[in-house]
Structures are given as C-alpha cells and as structure tokens.
Amino acid sequence: MRVAGVMSGTSLDGIDVAIVESHGRRISTIGVQSTxxxxxxxxxxxxxxxxxxxxxxxxxxxxxxxxxxxxxxxxACRRYGPVALIGCHGQxxxxxxxxxxxxxxxxxxxAERTGVPVVSDxxxxxxxxxxxxxxxxxxxxxxxxxxxxxxxxxxxxxxIANITVIPSGxxxxxxxxxxxxxxxxxxxxxxxxxxxxxxxxAAQGNLNRxxxxxxxxxxxxxxxxxxxxxxxxxxAEFVARLKQTGLPLHDLISTATVLTAATVxxxxxxxxxxxxxxxxxxxxxxxxxxxxxxxxxxxxxxxxADYGIDVDAKEAIAFAILAYQTWRRRPSxxxxxxxxxxxxxxxKINF
Amino acid sequence: MRVAGVMSGTSLDGIDVAIVESHGRRISTIGVQSTxxxxxxxxxxxxxxxxxxxxxxxxxxxxxxxxxxxxxxxxACRRYGPVALIGCHGQxxxxxxxxxxxxxxxxxxxAERTGVPVVSDxxxxxxxxxxxxxxxxxxxxxxxxxxxxxxxxxxxxxxIANITVIPSGxxxxxxxxxxxxxxxxxxxxxxxxxxxxxxxxAAQGNLNRxxxxxxxxxxxxxxxxxxxxxxxxxxAEFVARLKQTGLPLHDLISTATVLTAATVxxxxxxxxxxxxxxxxxxxxxxxxxxxxxxxxxxxxxxxxADYGIDVDAKEAIAFAILAYQTWRRRPSxxxxxxxxxxxxxxxKINF
Numbered sequence: 286m287r288v289a290g291v292m293s294g295t296s297l298d299g300i301d302v303a304i305v306e307s308h309g310r311r312i313s314t315i316g317v318q319s320t321x322x323x324x325x326x327x328x329x330x331x332x333x334x335x336x337x338x339x340x341x342x343x344x345x346x347x348x349x350x351x352x353x354x355x356x357x358x359x360x361a362c363r364r365y366g367p368v369a370l371i372g373c374h375g376q377x378x379x380x381x382x383x384x385x386x387x388x389x390x391x392x393x394x395x396a397e398r399t400g401v402p403v404v405s406d407x408x409x410x411x412x413x414x415x416x417x418x419x420x421x422x423x424x425x426x427x428x429x430x431x432x433x434x435x436x437x438x439x440x441x442x443x444x445i446a447n448i449t450v451i452p453s454g455x456x457x458x459x460x461x462x463x464x465x466x467x468x469x470x471x472x473x474x475x476x477x478x479x480x481x482x483x484x485x486x487a488a489q490g491n492l493n494r495x496x497x498x499x500x501x502x503x504x505x506x507x508x509x510x511x512x513x514x515x516x517x518x519x520x521a522e523f524v525a526r527l528k529q530t531g532l533p534l535h536d537l538i539s540t541a542t543v544l545t546a547a548t549v550x551x552x553x554x555x556x557x558x559x560x561x562x563x564x565x566x567x568x569x570x571x572x573x574x575x576x577x578x579x580x581x582x583x584x585x586x587x588x589x590a591d592y593g594i595d596v597d598a599k600e601a602i603a604f605a606i607l608a609y610q611t612w613r614r615r616p617s618x619x620x621x622x623x624x625x626x627x628x629x630x631x632x633k634i635n636f
Numbered sequence: 637m638r639v640a641g642v643m644s645g646t647s648l649d650g651i652d653v654a655i656v657e658s659h660g661r662r663i664s665t666i667g668v669q670s671t672x673x674x675x676x677x678x679x680x681x682x683x684x685x686x687x688x689x690x691x692x693x694x695x696x697x698x699x700x701x702x703x704x705x706x707x708x709x710x711x712a713c714r715r716y717g718p719v720a721l722i723g724c725h726g727q728x729x730x731x732x733x734x735x736x737x738x739x740x741x742x743x744x745x746x747a748e749r750t751g752v753p754v755v756s757d758x759x760x761x762x763x764x765x766x767x768x769x770x771x772x773x774x775x776x777x778x779x780x781x782x783x784x785x786x787x788x789x790x791x792x793x794x795x796i797a798n799i800t801v802i803p804s805g806x807x808x809x810x811x812x813x814x815x816x817x818x819x820x821x822x823x824x825x826x827x828x829x830x831x832x833x834x835x836x837x838a839a840q841g842n843l844n845r846x847x848x849x850x851x852x853x854x855x856x857x858x859x860x861x862x863x864x865x866x867x868x869x870x871x872a873e874f875v876a877r878l879k880q881t882g883l884p885l886h887d888l889i890s891t892a893t894v895l896t897a898a899t900v901x902x903x904x905x906x907x908x909x910x911x912x913x914x915x916x917x918x919x920x921x922x923x924x925x926x927x928x929x930x931x932x933x934x935x936x937x938x939x940x941a942d943y944g945i946d947v948d949a950k951e952a953i954a955f956a957i958l959a960y961q962t963w964r965r966r967p968s969x970x971x972x973x974x975x976x977x978x979x980x981x982x983x984k985i986n987f
Contacts, residue, residue: 333691334691336690337688337689337690338688338689338690338691339687339688339689339730340684340685340689340694340729340730340738341730341732343691343694343730343738344729344730344732344736344737344738345732345735345736347736347738348735348736348760348763348764351764378691378695379690379691379692379694379695381692381695381696384696384699385695385696385698385699385742386695387691387694387695387698391736391760391764392984393757393760393761393763393764393984394760394764396761396764397761397764397765397980398764405984406744406984409699409742409744409745410744410747410748410986412699412744413699413702413742413744413745413747413748413749414748611987614987629748630987632986633743633744633756633757633984633985633986634984634985635761635983635984636962636965636981636985
C-alpha cells in the first residue's frame with residue numbers, strides 16, 4: 286500500500302510530503318517533496334497562533350491550509366504516482382502537552398480534492414489518554430529500526446536533538462541540535478548562509494574546551510528522562526551569551542558543534558547502544574557525525590537513509606506510517622514516550 | 637446496532653443525546669436525554685464564537701466540551717444501555733456556508749472516555765464538495781420517511797420552520813417557527829413563560845387578518861427555494877413591529893401562530909404532499925397543527941413520533957443516523973439540500 290505523509294512543522298518552512306510503500310513491516314520511501322509556504326501563509330499562521338484572533342480566522346485558515354496540503358500531495362503524486370491513503374499532521378497552532386492541542390488544515394478538503402482517505406489530527410487522542418500528545422515519531426522509530434538482539438538509538442538532529450532508545454521506547458530531547466550552530470552561521474555570514482554546509486566552518490575553528498565544559502555544566506544534561514528542551518532554551522539569549530566570550534565565531538561554531546555531539550553522547554551512552562541511526566539536517570554535517578563517533582566508541586554509526594528513510598523527511602514519513610497504523614486500526618502512540626496511560630489508535634479518518 | 641447521536645445547537649441550551657437502534661432501514665428511538673450547559677460553558681462558547689479570542693482558548697474549550705459530551709453520553713448509556721457507535725455534531729463556533737465551518741468538542745476525548753468509536757465533524761466535507769455544509773437533516777428525513785408512492789413533507793418547527801420534500805429532497809426554511817410566538821409569550825408573561833404551552837394563549841386571542849396579510853406580503857415567502865431564513869429575520873425587530881400595531885398581545889400571539897402555519901402551507905402546497913410529518917417544539921402546539929390541517933386540506937397530518945422519532949430530539953437522532961452512514965462508508969449529504977456537487981461521506985471517524 287502506498288501512503289503519503291504530510292508534515293509541516295512549527296518552523297513554518299512549508300509542507301513536506303513523503304510517499305512511502307509498506308510491505309508489512311518493511312517500509313520503503315518512494316519519494317519526498319517540499320513545498321515552501323508563501324510569506325502570506327506563514328504570517329497568517331503566526332497571526333492565529335500567537336496573537337488574538339477570531340473563530341472566523343481560524344475556520345478560514347483551516348480550510349485554506351487544507352487546500353494547500355491537497356495541492357502539495359497532488360504535486361507529489363504527479364511525480365511519484367498515486368497513493369491509497371494520506372496521513373496529514375496539520376499545522377499546530379497551539380499545543381499544551383497533557384492539556385490540549387490544536388492542529389489545522391482541514392482533512393476533509395484534502396480527501397475531497399484527492400479522492401483518497403485522509404488520517405489527520407493525531408495528537409488529541411494521546412492527550413485524552415493522559416499523554417503529552419508528543420513525541421509521536423518514537424513509535425515509528427521502534428517500528429522501523431526494532432531489532433531482536435541489538436539496542437539501537439534513533440537520533441534526530443533538527444533544531445533540537447532528540448533520541449529514541451529501541452526497543453525500550455525511552456524518548457527525549459538531548460539538547461541543542463542545529464539551532465545554535467545555525468544562528469552562529471547566520472551571524473558570521475550576515476545572513477547569507479543559514480547553516481554550516483558540510484561542517485566547513487566548524488572544521489576551520491577550534492574547540493574551546495573551557496567554554497564547552499561551562500556549557501555542559503547545565504543540569505539539563507544530567508536530569509533523568511522524560512525531559513524536553515524548548516526552543517527558547519537555545520535561542521537568541523543562548524547565542525548572545527556565547528558571543529560575550531569574545532571568541533572568534535569559527536571557534537564558537539566549532540564548540541557548538543561539539544556541544545551537540547557531546548550532549549547526544551551523554552544521553553545515549555547509559556543505554557549502551559549497539560548502533561546510532563541519525564536523521565534530520567544534522568545528518569548532513571560530517572563534523573557532528575565524526576564527533577559522535579569519537580564520543581561513542583564501539584557504537585556503529587548509520588543514517589536513516591541506510592534503512593530506506595530519507596534523513597530530511599523522517600517526520601513526513603512517520604505520519605505516513607502512523608496513518609497506515611490507524612487505517613489498520615492499530616494503536617500508534619508509545620506510552621513510554623508520551624506518558625499516556627495506555628496505547629490508543631491515533632487520529633481521525635476522513636473517507 | 638445501537639448508536640448515540642449528540643447534538644448541541646446554536647441556541648446554546650445544552651447537549652441532547654439520543655440513542656437509536658438501526659435494523660437496516662428501520663430506526664427506533666431507544667431514549668433521549670438532555671443535559672443543559674452551565675452558565676460558564678454557555679458564556680465560554682459565546683466568547684470564542686462572537687469576540688476576539690486565542691487559539692489557546694479554542695483549543696482548551698475544544699477539549700472541555702469533549703469531556704462534557706462524553707459525560708452526557710455516559711449518562712444516557714447508564715439509563716438506556718451501551719452503544720456501539722457515537723455521532724457527535726459538536727458545537728458550531730463559526731459557519732460560513734460554502735466557505736468554511738468550525739465545530740468543536742474533541743471527539744478523541746469522547747472516544748477515549750467511552751471506549752466507543754465516534755464520528756464527528758460532519759459539515760466540512762460537504763463544504764469541500766461545494767455545498768453549504770447545511771442542512772444535513774433532510775438526508776435523514778428522506779431515509780426515515782421515504783415512501784415509494786407517497787409524497788411526504790417533513791416539517792420541523794424550531795425557532796425557524798423548515799421542510800424537506802420527500803422523495804425529491806428539496807429542503808428549505810419556510811419562515812418563522814416558534815421564535816416569534818415565544819418572544820411574544822415572554823413579553824406577555826414578563827418572562828415567566830418561554831413558550832405558548834398547549835397553544836392556550838393563541839386560543840384566547842383572535843387572528844388579525846389585516847396584520848396577517850401584511851406579514852404574508854414579505855417577498856421571502858414567494859421566493860423559489862433554495863432559501864434560508866436567518867434568526868435575525870424574526871428577532872427583536874420583528875417583534876417590536878408587531879407590538880407597534882397596538883393590538884392585544886393575545887391577538888398578536890394568535891396571529892403569529894397562524895403566520896407560522898400559513899407560511900408552512902404556502903411552501904408545502906406546491907409539492908402536493910400526501911402527508912406532513914411534524915417535529916420540533918411546534919409539534920406540541922395544537923393551534924399550529926390545527927391551522928396546518930385547515931390550510932392543507934386532504935394532507936394527512938402526523939408527528940415524527942408516529943414514525944418512532946421523538947419530536948424533540950430529531951436532530952440528535954439525525955446525527956446518530958448520519959454517524960451510522962459514515963461508519964458503513966455511505967455518503968450522507970443531500971446535494972439537493974446543501975448544493976454540493978455530489979454525494980460525499982461526511983465526518984471523521986475516531987476509533
């Protein structure tokens with residue numbers, strides 16, 4: 286069965302569509318495609334999320350986003366062929382773990398335009414069952430990477446880095462992913478570059494050991510999971526403190542790169558993993574990967590692409606897989622990750 | 637299969653639960669129960685519907701209403717026994733026919749608390765298919781009251797009166813239902829009575845023929861369907877104009893009662909119905925019924941109760957039936973009523 290997964294994150298970049306094929310437990314990625322949001326869409330989403338609004342604005346944006354999602358799926362299907370099911374995460378406009386959550390992007394519009402059933406609205410049921418409504422991807426990590434004898438850790442290096450321990454299902458944020466590095470690179474290049482392509486800037490700088498040690502003193506890294514790191518933790522304030530050291534930007538980038546790898550290693554080591562499977566933008570950064578290898582001797586290093594999962598589209602792929610679970614009426618939250626009282630079938634089906 | 641239907645209308649009275657049993661096409665009502673909203677809930681809904689709000693407020697109210705719906709269903713099931721499926725209309729906080737619509741009352745919460753699958757969110761798909769997203773009950777009228785040789789008209793006398801012509805599926809508002817009568821009764825009794833119980837006040841007054849003729853001159857009654865009458869059309873302004881005539885309140889109530897029956901008859905007569913099947917609060921008013929009988933000679937008069945459908949819970953019953961249609965993957969909008977381009981499967985299923 287071919288399934289399209291549709292993801293749009295809180296970074297408001299746009300819409301990722303992944304088309305996957307499931308053969309029982311074996312999943313292969315047929316293709317992935319991204320459609321950026323227009324500036325108008327981005328600001329409309331920001332408006333309803335962060336300021337006062339009206340039921341009318343939210344209702345209208347819900348239908349408008351439904352149209353955009355439908356078009357993004359249709360575009361991907363023109364390129365990669367038809368699908369029999371769609372899983373759409375929707376755009377989060379409010380989330381309060383354990384209390385409530387609100388994703389918009391009307392799935393009835395996607396179902397009507399594409400003629401394909403759509404599973405949407407994955408998070409509310411986990412919250413109804415006492416969970417945080419997040420993270421949902423660890424379930425997919427366990428499904429994709431589970432091994433009878435080996436302990437594997439799925440590591441996603443987005444703005445924040447997080448790991449899923451497989452098969453135990455422990456899942457938490459380890460600390461910064463790319464967001465500190467990205468902010469420093471933007472600073473260094475006057476906004477001409479948004480990330481450290483190929484880890485080149487980090488390679489040109491030197492690790493500042495005292496600074497690294499100071500950063501690692503943050504008690505977050507020693508706290509027991511479950512725990513989650515907010516984006517605000519590694520935002521403008523964090524970067525400003527780094528710059529106050531007066532160190533050359535290359536050295537700061539180098540040190541931030543080591544910080545990402547070191548905090549992942551600190552989090553992963555106690556689980557004695559056999560293998561680390563990396564995804565997210567950070568999987569493209571050889572500096573992060575080589576530091577990880579150094580910090581975790583004896584741990585095999587792979588990327589999700591080695592398992593057929595595009596490193597840049599893991600979330601979109603995950604929502605295709607979650608949709609398929611719902612379609613087959615199988616639970617797909619991981620109580621060890623979300624804190625829910627029991628497994629539940631996530632989402633709503635639109636025929 | 638036993639199904640619970642849950643309705644809460646824009647009047648914000650509260651939650652109606654109907655439990656029905658379907659034996660193929662035969663539907664019987666097992667029981668109905670109403671749970672009024674608290675003043676706090678009513679004002680919270682009004683707040684998010686009519687003034688500026690935040691995504692947070694809407695997200696929270698969505699989950700809170702889900703809990704209230706779940707409790708209302710559980711209460712009904714304690715009295716009438718368990719159900720295998722729930723259909724929940726939700727609380728409309730915005731509706732713009734043909735453009736967008738927004739119902740809240742998180743179905744995932746209802747499904748989690750009751751352990752029963754829930755169909756919710758019936759209107760968006762019809763809008764996605766080019767319809768107004770309303771009315772949805774005419775489909776159920778055709779299903780319940782369809783007859784191979786007879787033309788029947790289902791008449792619902794709520795605040796506004798509307799008819800569904802069966803089997804043609806034409807469906808539209810005929811004009812005022814109870815809302816003018818109710819407003820006059822409240823006026824007359826200083827708020828001690830909210831409606832003309834048993835039509836007694838109307839019976840004590842006299843029809844004022846010139847006033848009736850003047851009211852019937854409204855071009856709305858001669859306009860071709862589809863058409864819909866807004867509540868504002870028969871609101872405070874309309875009542876104020878009636879009072880300016882200086883007629884005794886009993887006479888105004890009597891005339892308003894005849895107006896309801898006359899405008900229904902004007903709308904129904906061109907379809908040459910064999911039978912009129914009445915539901916809604918107006919079905920309890922013998923004055924309305926006897927005027928209807930007089931205006932429509934040769935038309936058999938029945939109430940929906942004669943067909944096993946509680947006159948006061950037809951909408952809740954309808955959403956049980958619509959949920960069952962969705963569960964069986966059958967379309968359940970009536971394009972002749974909503975203007976949709978084609979029939980579609982309404983709603984979203986939460987397992």
